[in-house]
Amino acid sequence: MQYRKRENLTVQSVDEETLILDLDSNHIHQLNPTASFIWELCGGGISVDRLTELFAENYDIDGKTARVDVENVVRQLLDLGLIKTD
């Protein structure tokens, strides 16, 4: 399954964080640096396996820990409607 960013969001990076304005739900979301890293990778469509590889490499952590973190963030981004599946 591929994950990609939802359209029609207004986005601005601030330091290592990301602010996402969703005018459909009238919410503004603040992503911390790790969520921002994953969000950015979702630009062109990406699997959890590939996200995990890149996340583990970037944060220098083992694959099992990275997988848990990635799945948590992806689930939250899906729940918030900020990413979608293909």
Added chain:
Amino acid sequence: MKILILRVLEVVIRVRCADPYSYGLLLKGYSAFVTGSDVEPDLEYSVNSLDPPGFELLFNNELAQTAEDEYDLIYYFEKHMTMEVQKLRQDLLFMHAAALEYNGRALLLVAPSGSGKSTTTWALINSGFRYLSDELAPIHTGTLQVHPYPHALCLKAEPPKPFSLPDETLHTSYTLHVPVEGFPGDWGREPAPLAAIFFLRYDPESGEPQVKPISKGEAGARIYSNALNLLAHARYGLDAAVKVAGHSLCLELVTNDLRKTCDLIKSTLQH
């Protein structure tokens, strides 16, 4: 007929008051904005007294609102007038915040209504800070200067001692309005560069007041949530909010004791 001419953020407003009482009420609320009478107004209001007691507020000769009492009149006039000014000053980002000046630099106090913004503002005015506003902070998105909006400071309750209110205070059914003439010092008359934003959280159980930095992302989100005219700005105001956050010291301030809170704000700005 008494006529009040106000200049609010360079917008000229003419208010025709049918009687001296309503004129006196609005004069107390907006004395810092009174200007000469030889200028063409951008906005036209009229106030009529009613029998039974109350007021009619007209905008461009059409009824805008009927007010039951003095509190209502000031509330409706303020709300309508500031909305109209926002339409004419789209270069400014209007924030729901108190603003003060200290050593030539502006600071904002951001908090929900009823959580102590105006009371803290009154205490700061009595601690060497200059008043810019207790409710509306217009920020120029280019220069990041905070413009004064010095209407009468509005409280919902008497502040604790030693921050007693002056005799000039106007009492309405719900609010206390302190005109700028009742302040212990001068108020800000010119824009001042924005230096710091304090996001207030009142916690009487927290012991000492505390201040801690927050990330620019969090500050940007909080600024966005407290901005009033976002749609007047590019990308729904998100860039403007982030710019303001990026150029300011952004802090969460847990408040309780007023004197200690003022001292903490002062020492934070001095460092």
